[in-house]
Amino acid sequence: MANTLRKLSAGQFRLMTNAYPVFLMGGIRIEHVADDWSSITVRHKVSGWNKNHAGVAFGGILSMMTDPFFGLMALWQLGDGHRVWNTTATTDFVRPGRGLVRVTMLMPPEDMAKIRGNLEVDGVSRTNHSADLVSADGELVARTSQELYVRKHSR
Helix, strand or coil: CHHHHHCCCHHHHHHHHHCCHHHHHHCEEEEEECCCCCEEEEEEECCCCCECCCCCECHHHHHHCCCCHHHHHHHHHHCCCEEEEEEEEEEEECCCCCCEEEEEEECCHHHHHHHHHHHHHHCEEEEEEEEEEEECCCCEEEEEEEEEEEEECCC
């Protein structure tokens, strides 16, 4: 399946992922995927369908907004022959998520250079990536951090 997904354009991936039932029902939408896979912006609209008993975003939904995306950005930029997965993920909740919550995750060339360098030297790479989830008025809602483990795939 991963090879099939990597054949999609950034726009096709965005449309397909937005139709994924878990994201769809959770109110999570990918707004933008950079053509070079260096950034992804995701939003969550808190509504009657997806708020908790206190009327705010579930913590799991806020965590889910970033869960797969750092790894996917690295995988698309590395290309075939690599395995990428999260080994740890943490979300620090700062304030309740109300209304619209947005996050932009970045995987810039310097991060990819570090991953590629680690692969050349050690055969594996462990890097940390973080992003801030913010409300519509720019207030910090949560901060997420993930460790990516990357290795070359032996077939």
